[in-house]
Amino acid sequence: MKSPFSIFQILAISKMARGICIVFLPFLLVQNCYYNPFVYDLLNPVIEGEEKAGLFPGSILLALGRQPSSFGISGIIRNSAGAVLTNKELTVTASDSTEAGLDSTGSVDGVGRFYLNLGLGNTTIHITDFGEDVFTFTLNVTAQGLITVTANDSSEYVVEGLIPYDPNNKPVFFDLISSTPENNETIYTANHNFQLCFSDTLPNWEFSELETIINNNVIVSPSTISFGSTSLFNGNCMTIMATVTVFDIEYTMQIGPGIYSSKGTPVTPTTIRFFTQENAP
Secondary structure (H helix, E strand, O other): OOOOOOHHHHHHHHHHHHHHHHHOHHHHOOOOHHHOHHHHHHHOOOOOOHHHHOEOOHHHHHHHOOOOOEEEEEEEEEEOOOOEOOOEEEEEEEEOOOOOOOOOEEEEOOOOEEEEEEEOEEEEEEEEEOOEEEEEEEEEEOOOOOEEEEEEOOOOEEEEEEEEEOOOOOOOOEOEEEEEOOOOOEEOOOEEEEEEEEOOOOOOOOHHHHHHHHHHHEEEEOOOEEEEEEEEEOOOEEEEEEEEOOOOOEEEEEEOOOOEOOOOOEEOOEEEEEEEOOOOO
């Protein structure tokens, strides 16, 4: 299956989107430039149909002066290692909005995403696991569809990837659900198998196509880690042979939207931070 994305188009659009994010930051920032729905359109210009239909284009909302009193909100919850929190219950414990028809309960699904219909202002959400407390966070939603996490009582979990959508047209997402190295992990060997696992199946790419996709969408900085052979396993995971040449520094690994599911949905861009150390403690 050929990629629906032109690699050069992705890189050019991504660069332009980041520039737009900087210029329009006060107006367009949700939580992360990549997750803003306006920038999402620029990063993923070829997404059509069900995968994109439910997303509110933030620029159109602003231009038309449309101010909904509620939004569908989707986000993803990760632990400090970057792995998603799955299959948990959500309860709204406080809300500034008195709008009818808002959700009072919900759930985190099997791949770490939640979907809630929330009103404007602050909404406090409590997460439990079979009645046991996990953590509580507060979201603020503006009439322009900007969403921020204003409170989080956990040092273990983060809420990210917040996107407003039409409650009558739920969008489809494709997310990174775990990685090796994990976020904030330290690796000690020069040769390491990087592994990325996703929330849905991957296409059965030919080797050369997979190699090109990884080289253009798994970006490690500084560039003192080189990639070797790559392969797919378990249907939704990929492994990359990596060689570390510089130790005792922090690296960032950016996962770009040129990686897509077998249904054609691009991955939500994600950043993993990890460390290298030449000698194990």
